[in-house]
Amino acid sequence: MKRLEAGDMLDGFVVEDCIHSGGMAHIYRVRYADARADPGFAMAMKIPRMTAGDGAENIVSFEVEAQILQVLSGSHVPRFVAAGDLSRVPYLVMEYVQGRTLQHWLDAEMEPSVGEIIHLGVAMAHAVHALHQQNTVHLDLKPENVLIREDGSAVLLDFGLSCHAHYPDLLAEQLRKAVGSPAWIAPEQVVGVRGDPRSDIFAIGVMLYQLCTGELPFGEPQTAGGMRQRLWMDPAPPRKLKPDLPPWLQEVVLRCLEPEAAQRYPSGAHLAFDLSNPEQVKVTERGNKLTGTRFRTHFKRWLKAAGMHYQPSPLPSQQIDEVPIVLVAVPHKDVTDATLYSLRQAVARSLGTRPGARLACVTVISSSQTSATEEHKSESNVHRRYLTSLRQWAQALDEPGRQMSFHVLESGDVAQAILDYARGNNVSVIVMGAATHGLKTQRFVATVPIKVAMDAPCTIILVKQALPFERLAEPDTPLGAPTEGYSDSDSDKVS
Numbered sequence: 001m002k003r004l005e006a007g008d009m010l011d012g013f014v015v016e017d018c019i020h021s022g023g024m025a026h027i028y029r030v031r032y033a034d035a036r037a038d039p040g041f042a043m044a045m046k047i048p049r050m051t052a053g054d055g056a057e058n059i060v061s062f063e064v065e066a067q068i069l070q071v072l073s074g075s076h077v078p079r080f081v082a083a084g085d086l087s088r089v090p091y092l093v094m095e096y097v098q099g100r101t102l103q104h105w106l107d108a109e110m111e112p113s114v115g116e117i118i119h120l121g122v123a124m125a126h127a128v129h130a131l132h133q134q135n136t137v138h139l140d141l142k143p144e145n146v147l148i149r150e151d152g153s154a155v156l157l158d159f160g161l162s163c164h165a166h167y168p169d170l171l172a173e174q175l176r177k178a179v180g181s182p183a184w185i186a187p188e189q190v191v192g193v194r195g196d197p198r199s200d201i202f203a204i205g206v207m208l209y210q211l212c213t214g215e216l217p218f219g220e221p222q223t224a225g226g227m228r229q230r231l232w233m234d235p236a237p238p239r240k241l242k243p244d245l246p247p248w249l250q251e252v253v254l255r256c257l258e259p260e261a262a263q264r265y266p267s268g269a270h271l272a273f274d275l276s277n278p279e280q281v282k283v284t285e286r287g288n289k290l291t292g293t294r295f296r297t298h299f300k301r302w303l304k305a306a307g308m309h310y311q312p313s314p315l316p317s318q319q320i321d322e323v324p325i326v327l328v329a330v331p332h333k334d335v336t337d338a339t340l341y342s343l344r345q346a347v348a349r350s351l352g353t354r355p356g357a358r359l360a361c362v363t364v365i366s367s368s369q370t371s372a373t374e375e376h377k378s379e380s381n382v383h384r385r386y387l388t389s390l391r392q393w394a395q396a397l398d399e400p401g402r403q404m405s406f407h408v409l410e411s412g413d414v415a416q417a418i419l420d421y422a423r424g425n426n427v428s429v430i431v432m433g434a435a436t437h438g439l440k441t442q443r444f445v446a447t448v449p450i451k452v453a454m455d456a457p458c459t460i461i462l463v464k465q466a467l468p469f470e471r472l473a474e475p476d477t478p479l480g481a482p483t484e485g486y487s488d489s490d491s492d493k494v495s
Helices: 057-069 103-107 114-132 170-174 198-213 224-231 247-256 268-276 295-306 316-321 337-352 379-397 414-424 448-455
Strands: 013-021 025-032 043-048 080-083 092-095 146-148 154-156 325-329 358-365 403-410 429-433 459-463 491-493
Touching (some): 043 057, 057 092, 057 170, 114 146, 114 247, 114 268, 198 268, 268 325, 268 358, 325 337, 325 414, 337 379, 337 429, 337 459, 358 379, 379 403, 403 414, 414 429, 448 459
Parallel strands (some): 325 358, 358 403, 429 459
Antiparallel strands (some): 080 092, 146 154
C-alpha cells in the first residue's frame, strides 16, 4: 500500500500528517471526518508495511496487536478505537498519547540523575505490572516503546510481539526463531520461551542499565549466537563504568538482568517497591562488585543452560498472584501483647502459603508525635524508635531469602494512610488487627479496620486475638494452635 498523504481519507478517518515511519509500520495522526464522532482524545493510525521486501512477521505482528489491544485497558496502554480488515486495508486506530519516549533521556546531553532513574524505573515497573495483571506480556520493551506522560506515568506502545495467555500465540506458531529486539531480549526468549512476565523485567533492567551507564549491557548482537550469550554472561557492573552510582541501584539493576528468570524480581510490583524504597534494599555481593563475573561461574552457567529444559509459563496473572506484597499494619498505641502475637501468627500463616511474598511492616503515627520540642524527641528519633519496635516485632518472621521492609508513616488519618500505601505499592494482602472493643459504637462510628476494609483495593485479613496471652505458656495449649478467635474466614474483603 502506498504511503498516505495529509488530507487522504480512509474508512471515515482523515489523515493529518505522518508522525513516524519505521521498519514495520507507518503511523499517522488522524481525526474523524464527522466531528460528531470525536472520541474526546487525539488519535493515531498505524498501518503495517507490506512491500515485497517486508517479512511475514509484519503481517503477523499486526494481527497480534489488533487482537491484544482491543482487550487491554487502563492508563498504561493507548485506548483502542478501530481496526481495518486485513483482506482490504489493515490499520489500527488508537489513542495518540502525548509525552516523550524513554529514548529522550538516553539522547539527552546531560546524564539523568539517580532521582530521575528511580522515577522512570518505577513508572515502567507499574506499567508492566498492570499489563501482567491482564495476562499479557509485552516481550518487546525498549526505549522507543515506553512513553512517559507529563504526569510521570508510563504508557507502553507497540504490542506486535506480545503474548496474551488467553489467545493463540501467532508468532510462536508461524515463526521458528527468537522474536524480539536483540539488545533488550530476555535469555528465555532467545530459546523460544514466550509468556513469562519476568522477560519484561529483564528488558526494564536493560533500560535501567542504559540510564545508569549510557551503554547497553550486552551490546547489539546481530546473530543468534551473540544473543545466546546472555543465557550465561553477566554485563560489566554499572559501578565499574560509573563509580558514583549507589550500590543499592546496582543491586536492583543486576537483579533484573539475572540470566535465570527465577533469580529476577518476580513482578513489576516488587521492582517498583525496591526502587521506591532504596533504604530498604538489601545490598549483596551483586551490588558491591566492581569487577566482572569469573570465567568459572560463566562456564557453569553455560553447562546448565545447555541442558536446560524450558517449561511453558503459567498465566502471568497467576504467576504474580503467587508472589504478592503483603502489608501488615502493626498498631503501636493501646495494644496488648496478645494482639501483637495473634497478628504475627496470622502473618506467618499468610506468608507460609506464599513463599515468594514480600512483607511490608507498617505503623502509622500522628503528626503530633513528631512535633515535640525536646531535642531527644526529634522527628528522626521518633521514627527510629518506631522502626526499632517494628523490627523487634518481626524478628520471628525473618527467614533466609524473605524480603521484608519496615515503614513508619505519619498521618492524622490512619485508615487513609494505609489505603494510600497499599494503592501506591500494589499491595495484594493487608493484614491488620480487628477492633474488638466498642462493638456497639461501631454501628455508628467506623473504626480504622472497618474503614480500610470498605475501601481497600485488595484482600483484607482482620485478625482477632487468638488466645489470652497468659495462656500461651500452658503445656496443653500449643503455640499457634487454631482457636475460635481468628481464622482465614475473618477476611472482610477479597478483590
